[in-house]
Amino acid sequence: MTQRIPIVENILSANDNMAGRNREILDRAGVFAINIMASPGAGKTSLIIKTLEALHGRLKLGVIEGDLATSIDTDKAIAAGMPAVQINTGGDCHLDAVMVSQALRSLPLSDLDLVIVENVGNLVCPASFQLGTHLNVLIASIPEGDDKPYKYPGMYKGVQALIINKIDLLPYVPFNMDYFQQGVEILNPGLITFPLSAKTGEGMEAWADWLVAQVPLKDK
Amino acid sequence: MTQRIPIVENILSANDNMAGRNREILDRAGVFAINIMASPGAGKTSLIIKTLEALHGRLKLGVIEGDLATSIDTDKAIAAGMPAVQINTGGDCHLDAVMVSQALRSLPLSDLDLVIVENVGNLVCPASFQLGTHLNVLIASIPEGDDKPYKYPGMYKGVQALIINKIDLLPYVPFNMDYFQQGVEILNPGLITFPLSAKTGEGMEAWADWLVAQVPLKDK
Numbered sequence: 470m471t472q473r474i475p476i477v478e479n480i481l482s483a484n485d486n487m488a489g490r491n492r493e494i495l496d497r498a499g500v501f502a503i504n505i506m507a508s509p510g511a512g513k514t515s516l517i518i519k520t521l522e523a524l525h526g527r528l529k530l531g532v533i534e535g536d537l538a539t540s541i542d543t544d545k546a547i548a549a550g551m552p553a554v555q556i557n558t559g560g561d562c563h564l565d566a567v568m569v570s571q572a573l574r575s576l577p578l579s580d581l582d583l584v585i586v587e588n589v590g591n592l593v594c595p596a597s598f599q600l601g602t603h604l605n606v607l608i609a610s611i612p613e614g615d616d617k618p619y620k621y622p623g624m625y626k627g628v629q630a631l632i633i634n635k636i637d638l639l640p641y642v643p644f645n646m647d648y649f650q651q652g653v654e655i656l657n658p659g660l661i662t663f664p665l666s667a668k669t670g671e672g673m674e675a676w677a678d679w680l681v682a683q684v685p686l687k688d689k
Numbered sequence: 690m691t692q693r694i695p696i697v698e699n700i701l702s703a704n705d706n707m708a709g710r711n712r713e714i715l716d717r718a719g720v721f722a723i724n725i726m727a728s729p730g731a732g733k734t735s736l737i738i739k740t741l742e743a744l745h746g747r748l749k750l751g752v753i754e755g756d757l758a759t760s761i762d763t764d765k766a767i768a769a770g771m772p773a774v775q776i777n778t779g780g781d782c783h784l785d786a787v788m789v790s791q792a793l794r795s796l797p798l799s800d801l802d803l804v805i806v807e808n809v810g811n812l813v814c815p816a817s818f819q820l821g822t823h824l825n826v827l828i829a830s831i832p833e834g835d836d837k838p839y840k841y842p843g844m845y846k847g848v849q850a851l852i853i854n855k856i857d858l859l860p861y862v863p864f865n866m867d868y869f870q871q872g873v874e875i876l877n878p879g880l881i882t883f884p885l886s887a888k889t890g891e892g893m894e895a896w897a898d899w900l901v902a903q904v905p906l907k908d909k
Contacts, residue, residue, distance in 0.1 A: 509840070510832060610730070612830070614730045617729055620756050
C-alpha cells in the first residue's frame with residue numbers, strides 16, 4: 470500500500486489542472502461560482518432554493534447538484550425555476566473537477582450570473598478536491614452538534630464562508646454557540662459566518678446580500 | 690488514472706484479510722462487536738452512552754471511537770464508565786480493519802461482552818470497509834431528512850440494523866416517515882429498525898433488549 474500516496478497526488482494534481490480550466494470557462498462567461506459543502510441533511514438544497522427567493526431576481530442562478538444517486542435535488546431546483554444539472558457520482562464520496570466540467574457544458578452560462586455547485590453530503594472528502602469555483606462555502610447545521618469544527622478540521626479550514634443553518638432548532642437541541650465558534654475561530658480566523666434558518670427565512674437576507682456583493686458586475 | 694481501480698481492489702482485499710483476523714480475535718475472546726456508522730452529528734456517541742445505561746449492566750461494554758481528530762468522544766465514553774480507545778484517522782474518511790486491529794489490542798477484551806466501534810461520521814466511505822465486527826448498524830437522524838436512503842443507497846444496503854435517532858424532533862422538522870421507510874425497504878427488505886431518541890430515552894429499551902439478544906452467552 471506504499472504506492473498509494475503518489476497516485477493520490479497524481480489524481481489531485483490532474484484534478485487541479487481541470488479545476489483551473491473550469492475557472493477559465495466560468496471567468497470567460499462572466500459567471501461566478503460557489504461550491505457548497507456540508508454533511509448529509511444539513512440543508513444544502515433547501516438553502517439554494519431559499520437563496521433564489523432571497524435574491525429577488527438580483528442574480529440569475531444556475532445549479533449543479535452532486536449526489537451518489539437520484540435526481541431528487543435537481544428536480545427540486547428545476548421546480549423552483551433554476552436551470553439545474555445533476556451529477557450522479559455512482560459511489561464516489563465527492564465531486565471532482567472533471568464531473569463539474571461536464572456539468573458546466575450543460576448549463577446556459579451566458580444567461581447566468583452565479584452557479585451554485587452542491588457537493589455530495591460529506592464533511593471529509595469534498596475538502597480535498599478543488600472544482601474551479603471562486604468560493605467554498607460550508608453549511609453547518611444546529612442538530613449536528615457544536616463539536617464539528619474540532620472533529621472535521623480540514624473542512625472548516627478550507628472554506629471562505631460558513632452558514633449555520635437550522636437555527637430555528639436551537640431551543641430543542643443542545644448546542645453551545647460559543648464553543649462552536651471558538652472551534653471555527655481556531656481553524657479559520659475571521660471566517661464570515663451567517664446564522665440562518667432556510668426553513669423560517671431568518672437570516673437569509675444577510676447571506677443573499679453578501680452573496681450579491683461577491684459577484685462581479687457583468688461587463689456585457 | 691486507469692490503474693486506480695485494481696489498486697483500490699488490492700486495498701479492499703488486504704482490508705478484508707485483516708477484518709477476518711479481527712473477527713478471529715474477537716471470537717476467541719468471546720466478544721461480540723458492532724460497527725456503528727452515521728452522518729456527522731447523527732448522535733453516535735450519545736447513542737452509545739445511552740445504550741450503556743439501557744443495558745443496566747447486562748453486558749460489559751467497550752468502545753472504539755473513530756474520528757479524524759480529537760479525543761472528544763473517547764473522553765465522553767470514559768467519563769460514562771466504559772473502557773474506550775480513540776482512533777484518529779488523520780484525514781481518512783473511514784475506519785479500516787488495520788486501525789481497528791490496533792485498537793482491539795488496547796481494550797481489555799477478556800473483561801468485555803460487547804465492543805461498539807464508532808466509525809467516522811460519513812454516509813459514504815465507511816460502507817466499503819469491513820472491520821471484522823459481527824454487525825453493521827446505521828444511525829439515521831430525523832433532522833437529516835427523509836430522502837437519505839435514496840441518496841446514500843450503499844450505506845443503507847450494507848447494514849443489519851437501523852436506528853432512527855432524534856424522534857423527539859419530529860414535531861419541528863419536515864420528515865415523512867412513510868417515504869423514508871419505503872426507501873429503506875427497497876434497499877434492505879425487512880431491515881430491523883429502532884426509532885428512538887437518545888436524548889429523551891424513548892425507544893432505548895427495545896434497542897438494548899435486541900442488542901442483548903444478539904450477543905452470545907459467554908461460555909466461561
